Amino acid sequence: MNDLVRSIGVAMKKIKKIFIICCFFMLPSCSALSSSTPAPTLAVVNQNLQAELIVEGKLVPEKDIKIVSMVSGKIEEIFVSENQIINQDEIVIQIEGIEKLNAQIQSAKLELLKARKDLEKLNRTAELEFNNAQLNLSQAELDLIKAKEAYSPFDSSNYQEKIDNAKIDVNDAEVDLEKAQDNFEPYKDLDQDNLLRKQFEKIVEEKQDILDKLKRGRDHLIQSRELALATLNLSETAVDEARYQFELKQDGPDKDLLELVNAKVEAAQSNLDASEYLLRTIQIQSPISGKVVQKFVDIGDQVVMGQPLLVIIDDTNWFVETVDFTELDLTHIEEGDRVLLKADAYPDLSIDGEVESISQWFYEKSGDIHYQVRIKVLDIVPEFRWGLTFEVTVP
Incomplete structure (x- = not known):
């Protein structure tokens, strides 16, 4: 039909051209006629041959949705029939596995709830944690001052001289003990009631007691200084840790702990989203309100991923x-x-x-x-x- 309309238009243009040419050649002949003879008048009729434009088309609805299976499994329930009017988000088909998936969703919800409570508690107690960190830092700095004061007497030349003298006394006592033992050697095999044996044996015991006492004194001096130094080092480490914790909590909750708790919340939310997505793949909802026009499956059918359902x-x-x-x-x-x-x-x-x-x-x-x-x-x-x-x- 379109070709016919265009053909008519082309023909009209050709007719118009022929008419103009004929008029051009007729003008000289018309001028030769007597002026007293009236010239014949040509009546030109302007015909509008515009035709209607007609095409063919197909009727389609505003929207059409083909629902396909997102998983493989057995059709457990079909809640709609052909020509049934349904609402958006209405469940239309259910594939097996709903009980297990519902349990997973409940578990994921509990996990998410716990993670959110931990995050809420962390934010709620941030100020308390900051105050505790400030208190711990102050206490650690006070303990460090005491540790420095306690170590001060040990960190001197006089105290080192005491240790050196104690070591010399121990060495001298060891020499005296060796001499006493040498003197006792000739008498040690005599009868225990022998007076000379008893006399030299008593000297050995006295020298041993003196040596033991001097060793304890020397060790006490050394250990006291080492203990004071260890306490000082521990106090310095405690101050560093307390200051680190204080700085962490200055801008709110502990950043490392906050990052960890947020990661738990995100992981729990991801688990829940994944479980709910799986639920939507087996408990299929209509994405639009409308009418079911075709149903491809029945209850009990085995379907595969991508297979059309409705x-x-x-x-x-x-x-x-x-x-x-x-x-x-x-x-x-x-x-x-x-x-x-x-x-x-x-x-x-x-x-x-x-x-x-x-x-x-x-x-x-x-x-x-x-x-x-x-x-x-x-x-x-x-x-x-x-x-x-x-x-x-x-x-």
């Missing part, structure tokens, strides 16, 4: 889509134009339509460039069915 349409509005408009036809139509629609199945029914959109993408068919046009049907009738063929007339 087709749902939103038939709130209907549209006619066509790709019959060529690039030349676009000069006769634009968005917002009114058109006339007729269904092949109902030829006596004329319906108004409005051009909603003209695609920017093109299709090449039989050497011509075509564009998809979407036309909103303004009058909806119960007889509408997806896929009906419509004739679109552009006035």
Whole structure:
């Protein structure tokens, strides 16, 4: 039909050219006629042969959704039937495994609740932790002062001299003990009641007692200084740690602990999200409100990932889509134009339509460039069915 309209337009242009040429050649003959003889007048009729533009399209709903299985398994429940009206988020099909997954979700919720409570407690007690850290730092610094004071007497030349003298006394006592033992040696095998044996043995015991006492004195001096030094070192370490903890808590909760607790919250939330996502894959909900127009499975069927389950349409509005408009036809139509629609199945029914959109993408068919046009049907009738063929007339 479009080709016919264009052929008529071309023919009209040729007729106009022939008419102009004929008039051009007739002018000299007309000038030779007597002025007294009236010249015949040519009556030119301007006929507007603009024809209607007619194309064909298919009826489609506002939305159509094909629901496919996201997992493999057995169909446990089907809650809808064909031609049933359903609401958005309504459960339509359930695949086996719901009990186990519900248990996982409850466990994930408890884990998330515990992690959030830990985070809340950490934030709530941040000020208390800061005050405790400040108190601990003050106490550690006070202990360090005491440790320095306690170590001060040991960190002197006089005290070192005492240790050196004590070591000398121990060495001298060891020499005296050796001499006493040497003197006792000739008498040690005599009878225990022998007076000489008893006398030299007593001297050995006295020298041993003196040596033991001197060793204890020397060791006490050394250990006292080492203990004071160890206490000082420990106090310095305690101050460093207390200052580190204080600085950590100056800007709120402990950063390391806060990072750890936040990580636990995120992990718990991820576990819950993953479990709820798995739930949605086996307890399938409708993404739109509309009508179930096709059901591919029955209860007990085994399905695989990607297998179609249902087709749902939103038939709130209907549209006619066509790709019959060529690039030349676009000069006769634009968005917002009114058109006339007729269904092949109902030829006596004329319906108004409005051009909603003209695609920017093109299709090449039989050497011509075509564009998809979407036309909103303004009058909806119960007889509408997806896929009906419509004739679109552009006035």
